[in-house]
Amino acid sequence: MPKDGKPDEPRNARGASGRGSSASSGRDGSAASGRGGSRPAGKGGAGKGPAAKGGRTRPTANVVSPQRPWGLIAAAIAVVVFAGAVLTYAVLQVRESEANEAGDPGDIAGVQTYEYAAGQEHVTSVVDYAESPPVGGPHEPAPGWADCTGTVYDVDIRHENAVHSLEHGAVWITYDPEVLSEDDVSTLADLVDGENGRMMSPYVGLDAPISIQSWNHQLKVDSVDDERLEQFADLLTLNGDYYPEVGASCQNPDFIASPRLAAEDAAPTAEGGAAETEAAAG
Incomplete structure:
Protein backbone atom coordinates (compact mmCIF):
# COMPACT_ATOMS: atom_id res chain seq x y z
CA MET A 1 0.00 0.00 0.00
CA PRO A 2 1.33 3.50 -0.81
CA LYS A 3 2.20 5.98 1.73
CA ASP A 4 -0.83 8.26 1.06
CA GLY A 5 -3.11 5.49 2.14
CA LYS A 6 -4.77 5.02 -1.32
CA PRO A 7 -4.73 1.59 -2.60
CA ASP A 8 -2.76 1.07 -5.79
CA GLU A 9 -4.80 0.59 -8.94
CA PRO A 10 -4.29 -2.69 -10.53
CA ARG A 11 -1.85 -2.51 -13.40
CA ASN A 12 -4.14 -4.01 -15.86
CA ALA A 13 -6.79 -1.44 -14.90
CA ARG A 14 -4.50 1.44 -15.67
CA GLY A 15 -3.47 -0.12 -18.90
CA ALA A 16 -7.03 -0.77 -19.85
CA SER A 17 -8.02 2.72 -18.92
CA GLY A 18 -5.21 4.16 -20.93
CA ARG A 19 -6.00 1.98 -23.85
CA GLY A 20 -9.68 2.76 -23.58
CA SER A 21 -9.06 6.42 -23.44
CA SER A 22 -6.71 6.16 -26.26
CA ALA A 23 -9.13 4.08 -28.27
CA SER A 24 -11.98 6.41 -27.52
CA SER A 25 -9.89 9.35 -28.45
CA GLY A 26 -8.85 7.59 -31.60
CA ARG A 27 -12.44 6.79 -32.53
CA ASP A 28 -13.54 10.33 -31.81
CA GLY A 29 -10.66 11.70 -33.80
CA SER A 30 -11.26 9.27 -36.62
CA ALA A 31 -14.92 10.05 -36.66
CA ALA A 32 -14.30 13.75 -36.54
CA SER A 33 -11.66 13.42 -39.08
CA GLY A 34 -13.96 11.34 -41.25
CA ARG A 35 -16.85 13.74 -40.94
CA GLY A 36 -14.71 16.77 -41.43
CA GLY A 37 -12.84 15.34 -44.40
CA SER A 38 -15.70 13.59 -46.14
CA ARG A 39 -17.61 16.76 -46.95
CA PRO A 40 -14.88 18.52 -48.91
CA ALA A 41 -14.01 15.29 -50.60
CA GLY A 42 -17.64 14.74 -51.49
CA LYS A 43 -18.02 18.23 -52.93
CA GLY A 44 -14.83 18.03 -54.87
CA GLY A 45 -15.65 14.59 -56.21
CA ALA A 46 -19.18 15.42 -57.21
CA GLY A 47 -18.60 18.84 -58.75
CA LYS A 48 -15.12 18.98 -60.16
CA GLY A 49 -13.70 15.54 -60.61
CA PRO A 50 -12.99 13.93 -63.99
CA ALA A 51 -15.88 11.56 -63.50
CA ALA A 52 -18.28 14.49 -63.39
CA LYS A 53 -17.00 15.90 -66.66
CA GLY A 54 -17.31 12.62 -68.42
CA GLY A 55 -20.56 11.70 -66.80
CA ARG A 56 -22.78 13.78 -69.13
CA THR A 57 -22.42 13.38 -72.91
CA ARG A 58 -23.98 15.67 -75.51
CA PRO A 59 -26.26 13.78 -77.97
CA THR A 60 -24.92 13.50 -81.56
CA ALA A 61 -26.60 16.01 -83.86
CA ASN A 62 -28.01 14.69 -87.16
CA VAL A 63 -26.61 16.81 -90.04
CA VAL A 64 -29.22 17.33 -92.76
CA SER A 65 -28.05 18.75 -96.13
CA PRO A 66 -30.33 21.50 -97.49
CA GLN A 67 -32.43 20.36 -100.45
CA ARG A 68 -32.43 22.42 -103.69
CA PRO A 69 -35.82 24.02 -104.34
CA TRP A 70 -36.24 22.45 -107.80
CA GLY A 71 -39.86 23.49 -107.98
CA LEU A 72 -39.00 27.15 -107.49
CA ILE A 73 -36.14 26.93 -109.98
CA ALA A 74 -38.40 25.39 -112.63
CA ALA A 75 -41.03 28.04 -111.99
CA ALA A 76 -38.45 30.82 -112.33
CA ILE A 77 -37.20 29.40 -115.64
CA ALA A 78 -40.77 29.18 -116.93
CA VAL A 79 -41.37 32.82 -116.00
CA VAL A 80 -38.19 33.91 -117.82
CA VAL A 81 -39.15 31.95 -120.96
CA PHE A 82 -42.66 33.38 -120.90
CA ALA A 83 -41.32 36.91 -120.45
CA GLY A 84 -38.99 36.41 -123.43
CA ALA A 85 -41.87 35.22 -125.59
CA VAL A 86 -44.00 38.20 -124.58
CA LEU A 87 -41.13 40.61 -125.32
CA THR A 88 -40.52 39.05 -128.74
CA TYR A 89 -44.21 39.28 -129.58
CA ALA A 90 -44.28 42.91 -128.47
CA VAL A 91 -41.29 43.79 -130.66
CA LEU A 92 -42.91 42.13 -133.68
CA GLN A 93 -46.15 43.98 -133.03
CA VAL A 94 -44.30 47.29 -132.82
CA ARG A 95 -42.52 46.59 -136.12
CA GLU A 96 -45.82 45.67 -137.77
CA SER A 97 -47.43 48.77 -136.35
CA GLU A 98 -44.60 50.96 -137.63
CA ALA A 99 -44.95 49.41 -141.08
CA ASN A 100 -48.70 49.91 -141.08
CA GLU A 101 -48.28 53.56 -140.15
CA ALA A 102 -47.16 54.16 -143.73
CA GLY A 103 -50.24 52.29 -144.97
CA ASP A 104 -49.28 52.80 -148.61
CA PRO A 105 -45.88 52.94 -150.33
CA GLY A 106 -46.71 56.45 -151.46
Whole structure:
Protein backbone atom coordinates (compact mmCIF):
# COMPACT_ATOMS: atom_id res chain seq x y z
CA MET A 1 0.00 0.00 0.00
CA PRO A 2 1.33 3.50 -0.81
CA LYS A 3 2.20 5.98 1.73
CA ASP A 4 -0.83 8.26 1.06
CA GLY A 5 -3.11 5.49 2.14
CA LYS A 6 -4.77 5.02 -1.32
CA PRO A 7 -4.73 1.59 -2.60
CA ASP A 8 -2.76 1.07 -5.79
CA GLU A 9 -4.80 0.59 -8.94
CA PRO A 10 -4.29 -2.69 -10.53
CA ARG A 11 -1.85 -2.51 -13.40
CA ASN A 12 -4.14 -4.01 -15.86
CA ALA A 13 -6.79 -1.44 -14.90
CA ARG A 14 -4.50 1.44 -15.67
CA GLY A 15 -3.47 -0.12 -18.90
CA ALA A 16 -7.03 -0.77 -19.85
CA SER A 17 -8.02 2.72 -18.92
CA GLY A 18 -5.21 4.16 -20.93
CA ARG A 19 -6.00 1.98 -23.85
CA GLY A 20 -9.68 2.76 -23.58
CA SER A 21 -9.06 6.42 -23.44
CA SER A 22 -6.71 6.16 -26.26
CA ALA A 23 -9.13 4.08 -28.27
CA SER A 24 -11.98 6.41 -27.52
CA SER A 25 -9.89 9.35 -28.45
CA GLY A 26 -8.85 7.59 -31.60
CA ARG A 27 -12.44 6.79 -32.53
CA ASP A 28 -13.54 10.33 -31.81
CA GLY A 29 -10.66 11.70 -33.80
CA SER A 30 -11.26 9.27 -36.62
CA ALA A 31 -14.92 10.05 -36.66
CA ALA A 32 -14.30 13.75 -36.54
CA SER A 33 -11.66 13.42 -39.08
CA GLY A 34 -13.96 11.34 -41.25
CA ARG A 35 -16.85 13.74 -40.94
CA GLY A 36 -14.71 16.77 -41.43
CA GLY A 37 -12.84 15.34 -44.40
CA SER A 38 -15.70 13.59 -46.14
CA ARG A 39 -17.61 16.76 -46.95
CA PRO A 40 -14.88 18.52 -48.91
CA ALA A 41 -14.01 15.29 -50.60
CA GLY A 42 -17.64 14.74 -51.49
CA LYS A 43 -18.02 18.23 -52.93
CA GLY A 44 -14.83 18.03 -54.87
CA GLY A 45 -15.65 14.59 -56.21
CA ALA A 46 -19.18 15.42 -57.21
CA GLY A 47 -18.60 18.84 -58.75
CA LYS A 48 -15.12 18.98 -60.16
CA GLY A 49 -13.70 15.54 -60.61
CA PRO A 50 -12.99 13.93 -63.99
CA ALA A 51 -15.88 11.56 -63.50
CA ALA A 52 -18.28 14.49 -63.39
CA LYS A 53 -17.00 15.90 -66.66
CA GLY A 54 -17.31 12.62 -68.42
CA GLY A 55 -20.56 11.70 -66.80
CA ARG A 56 -22.78 13.78 -69.13
CA THR A 57 -22.42 13.38 -72.91
CA ARG A 58 -23.98 15.67 -75.51
CA PRO A 59 -26.26 13.78 -77.97
CA THR A 60 -24.92 13.50 -81.56
CA ALA A 61 -26.60 16.01 -83.86
CA ASN A 62 -28.01 14.69 -87.16
CA VAL A 63 -26.61 16.81 -90.04
CA VAL A 64 -29.22 17.33 -92.76
CA SER A 65 -28.05 18.75 -96.13
CA PRO A 66 -30.33 21.50 -97.49
CA GLN A 67 -32.43 20.36 -100.45
CA ARG A 68 -32.43 22.42 -103.69
CA PRO A 69 -35.82 24.02 -104.34
CA TRP A 70 -36.24 22.45 -107.80
CA GLY A 71 -39.86 23.49 -107.98
CA LEU A 72 -39.00 27.15 -107.49
CA ILE A 73 -36.14 26.93 -109.98
CA ALA A 74 -38.40 25.39 -112.63
CA ALA A 75 -41.03 28.04 -111.99
CA ALA A 76 -38.45 30.82 -112.33
CA ILE A 77 -37.20 29.40 -115.64
CA ALA A 78 -40.77 29.18 -116.93
CA VAL A 79 -41.37 32.82 -116.00
CA VAL A 80 -38.19 33.91 -117.82
CA VAL A 81 -39.15 31.95 -120.96
CA PHE A 82 -42.66 33.38 -120.90
CA ALA A 83 -41.32 36.91 -120.45
CA GLY A 84 -38.99 36.41 -123.43
CA ALA A 85 -41.87 35.22 -125.59
CA VAL A 86 -44.00 38.20 -124.58
CA LEU A 87 -41.13 40.61 -125.32
CA THR A 88 -40.52 39.05 -128.74
CA TYR A 89 -44.21 39.28 -129.58
CA ALA A 90 -44.28 42.91 -128.47
CA VAL A 91 -41.29 43.79 -130.66
CA LEU A 92 -42.91 42.13 -133.68
CA GLN A 93 -46.15 43.98 -133.03
CA VAL A 94 -44.30 47.29 -132.82
CA ARG A 95 -42.52 46.59 -136.12
CA GLU A 96 -45.82 45.67 -137.77
CA SER A 97 -47.43 48.77 -136.35
CA GLU A 98 -44.60 50.96 -137.63
CA ALA A 99 -44.95 49.41 -141.08
CA ASN A 100 -48.70 49.91 -141.08
CA GLU A 101 -48.28 53.56 -140.15
CA ALA A 102 -47.16 54.16 -143.73
CA GLY A 103 -50.24 52.29 -144.97
CA ASP A 104 -49.28 52.80 -148.61
CA PRO A 105 -45.88 52.94 -150.33
CA GLY A 106 -46.71 56.45 -151.46
CA ASP A 107 -46.80 57.53 -147.81
CA ILE A 108 -43.05 56.94 -147.57
CA ALA A 109 -41.28 60.08 -148.74
CA GLY A 110 -39.32 59.65 -151.95
CA VAL A 111 -40.87 56.38 -153.13
CA GLN A 112 -41.38 56.22 -156.90
CA THR A 113 -44.33 54.19 -158.17
CA TYR A 114 -44.60 52.49 -161.60
CA GLU A 115 -47.30 50.60 -163.49
CA TYR A 116 -45.98 47.24 -164.68
CA ALA A 117 -48.95 44.90 -165.09
CA ALA A 118 -48.97 41.23 -164.20
CA GLY A 119 -48.07 38.64 -166.83
CA GLN A 120 -44.86 40.18 -168.13
CA GLU A 121 -43.01 38.41 -170.92
CA HIS A 122 -40.49 35.71 -170.12
CA VAL A 123 -37.29 36.11 -172.10
CA THR A 124 -33.84 34.56 -172.14
CA SER A 125 -32.21 37.57 -173.76
CA VAL A 126 -30.88 40.71 -172.10
CA VAL A 127 -33.51 43.38 -171.35
CA ASP A 128 -32.89 47.12 -171.62
CA TYR A 129 -34.90 48.24 -168.61
CA ALA A 130 -36.26 51.76 -168.38
CA GLU A 131 -35.41 51.97 -164.68
CA SER A 132 -32.06 51.24 -163.07
CA PRO A 133 -32.26 49.09 -161.07
CA PRO A 134 -35.38 47.63 -162.72
CA VAL A 135 -38.68 47.37 -160.88
CA GLY A 136 -40.68 45.24 -163.34
CA GLY A 137 -40.97 44.17 -166.93
CA PRO A 138 -39.81 41.15 -168.97
CA HIS A 139 -37.64 38.71 -167.06
CA GLU A 140 -35.97 35.31 -167.01
CA PRO A 141 -38.42 32.37 -167.24
CA ALA A 142 -38.88 29.82 -164.46
CA PRO A 143 -36.98 28.58 -162.65
CA GLY A 144 -34.83 31.59 -163.28
CA TRP A 145 -35.61 33.81 -160.31
CA ALA A 146 -32.80 34.79 -157.96
CA ASP A 147 -33.06 33.23 -154.51
CA CYS A 148 -34.70 35.76 -152.21
CA THR A 149 -34.84 33.95 -148.88
CA GLY A 150 -32.85 36.58 -147.00
CA THR A 151 -29.94 36.17 -149.40
CA VAL A 152 -26.96 38.54 -149.41
CA TYR A 153 -25.01 38.36 -152.67
CA ASP A 154 -21.52 39.78 -153.04
CA VAL A 155 -21.81 39.97 -156.84
CA ASP A 156 -23.92 42.04 -159.23
CA ILE A 157 -26.57 39.44 -160.08
CA ARG A 158 -28.25 39.28 -163.48
CA HIS A 159 -31.05 41.82 -163.53
CA GLU A 160 -33.52 39.62 -165.43
CA ASN A 161 -33.31 37.04 -162.65
CA ALA A 162 -33.78 39.73 -160.00
CA VAL A 163 -36.93 41.08 -161.68
CA HIS A 164 -38.43 37.59 -161.62
CA SER A 165 -37.86 37.63 -157.84
CA LEU A 166 -39.68 40.96 -157.59
CA GLU A 167 -42.61 39.33 -159.37
CA HIS A 168 -42.62 36.77 -156.52
CA GLY A 169 -42.90 39.52 -153.90
CA ALA A 170 -39.25 40.12 -153.06
CA VAL A 171 -37.67 43.35 -151.88
CA TRP A 172 -34.27 43.87 -153.50
CA ILE A 173 -31.66 46.15 -151.91
CA THR A 174 -28.85 47.33 -154.17
CA TYR A 175 -25.84 49.53 -153.44
CA ASP A 176 -22.91 51.17 -155.21
CA PRO A 177 -19.83 49.10 -154.23
CA GLU A 178 -17.60 52.08 -155.04
CA VAL A 179 -19.32 54.29 -152.47
CA LEU A 180 -20.32 52.18 -149.47
CA SER A 181 -17.78 51.03 -146.89
CA GLU A 182 -17.63 47.49 -145.55
CA ASP A 183 -19.40 48.65 -142.39
CA ASP A 184 -22.16 50.23 -144.48
CA VAL A 185 -22.62 47.02 -146.45
CA SER A 186 -22.80 45.07 -143.18
CA THR A 187 -25.49 47.42 -141.86
CA LEU A 188 -27.55 46.94 -145.01
CA ALA A 189 -27.12 43.18 -144.78
CA ASP A 190 -28.76 43.24 -141.34
CA LEU A 191 -32.01 44.24 -143.06
CA VAL A 192 -31.83 41.22 -145.35
CA ASP A 193 -29.95 38.33 -143.80
CA GLY A 194 -32.40 35.59 -142.79
CA GLU A 195 -35.50 37.57 -143.82
CA ASN A 196 -37.56 35.55 -146.29
CA GLY A 197 -38.64 37.66 -149.25
CA ARG A 198 -35.53 39.83 -149.29
CA MET A 199 -32.23 39.86 -151.18
CA MET A 200 -29.31 42.23 -151.59
CA SER A 201 -26.50 42.72 -154.10
CA PRO A 202 -24.02 45.31 -155.34
CA TYR A 203 -25.11 47.15 -158.49
CA VAL A 204 -22.41 48.50 -160.75
CA GLY A 205 -23.10 52.00 -162.08
CA LEU A 206 -25.87 52.80 -159.59
CA ASP A 207 -26.77 56.50 -159.64
CA ALA A 208 -27.26 56.66 -155.85
CA PRO A 209 -25.43 55.08 -152.91
CA ILE A 210 -28.41 52.82 -152.15
CA SER A 211 -31.58 51.82 -154.00
CA ILE A 212 -34.33 49.58 -152.63
CA GLN A 213 -37.04 48.20 -154.90
CA SER A 214 -40.02 45.89 -155.06
CA TRP A 215 -42.40 45.24 -157.94
CA ASN A 216 -43.47 48.72 -159.19
CA HIS A 217 -41.82 50.61 -156.30
CA GLN A 218 -38.39 52.14 -155.73
CA LEU A 219 -36.63 54.36 -153.20
CA LYS A 220 -33.12 55.80 -153.47
CA VAL A 221 -31.26 57.12 -150.42
CA ASP A 222 -27.80 58.37 -149.52
CA SER A 223 -27.23 56.68 -146.14
CA VAL A 224 -27.61 53.21 -144.65
CA ASP A 225 -29.04 54.92 -141.56
CA ASP A 226 -32.04 56.29 -143.44
CA GLU A 227 -35.06 54.88 -141.58
CA ARG A 228 -37.09 54.79 -144.79
CA LEU A 229 -35.14 51.72 -145.90
CA GLU A 230 -36.61 49.66 -143.09
CA GLN A 231 -40.07 51.17 -143.57
CA PHE A 232 -40.00 50.23 -147.24
CA ALA A 233 -38.76 46.70 -146.55
CA ASP A 234 -41.27 46.05 -143.76
CA LEU A 235 -44.21 47.31 -145.81
CA LEU A 236 -43.48 45.66 -149.15
CA THR A 237 -41.76 42.35 -148.38
CA LEU A 238 -44.16 39.64 -149.62
CA ASN A 239 -47.07 42.09 -149.39
CA GLY A 240 -49.74 40.44 -151.53
CA ASP A 241 -51.36 43.78 -152.36
CA TYR A 242 -48.37 44.89 -154.40
CA TYR A 243 -46.97 42.05 -156.52
CA PRO A 244 -48.41 39.75 -159.20
CA GLU A 245 -47.60 36.17 -158.22
CA VAL A 246 -48.78 35.85 -154.63
CA GLY A 247 -47.63 32.60 -153.05
CA ALA A 248 -44.79 31.99 -155.52
CA SER A 249 -41.56 30.66 -154.03
CA CYS A 250 -38.50 32.76 -153.27
CA GLN A 251 -36.32 29.70 -152.83
CA ASN A 252 -33.80 28.75 -155.52
CA PRO A 253 -30.75 26.96 -154.09
CA ASP A 254 -29.30 26.41 -157.57
CA PHE A 255 -29.06 30.16 -158.06
CA ILE A 256 -27.30 30.55 -154.71
CA ALA A 257 -24.81 27.86 -155.66
CA SER A 258 -24.13 29.44 -159.05
CA PRO A 259 -25.57 32.95 -159.38
CA ARG A 260 -25.82 34.43 -162.85
CA LEU A 261 -23.99 37.72 -163.18
CA ALA A 262 -24.92 40.97 -164.86
CA ALA A 263 -21.43 41.04 -166.32
CA GLU A 264 -22.26 37.95 -168.40
CA ASP A 265 -24.61 40.04 -170.53
CA ALA A 266 -23.43 41.81 -173.64
CA ALA A 267 -25.60 44.34 -175.43
CA PRO A 268 -29.32 44.28 -174.62
CA THR A 269 -31.53 42.63 -177.22
CA ALA A 270 -34.96 43.22 -175.71
CA GLU A 271 -36.57 46.36 -174.45
CA GLY A 272 -38.51 46.70 -171.26
CA GLY A 273 -40.46 49.68 -170.03
CA ALA A 274 -43.43 50.61 -167.96
CA ALA A 275 -45.74 50.26 -170.96
CA GLU A 276 -44.57 46.79 -171.95
CA THR A 277 -47.01 44.15 -170.69
CA GLU A 278 -46.71 41.23 -173.10
CA ALA A 279 -48.37 38.23 -171.54
CA ALA A 280 -46.52 35.07 -170.66
CA ALA A 281 -47.33 32.00 -168.65
CA GLY A 282 -45.79 31.64 -165.16
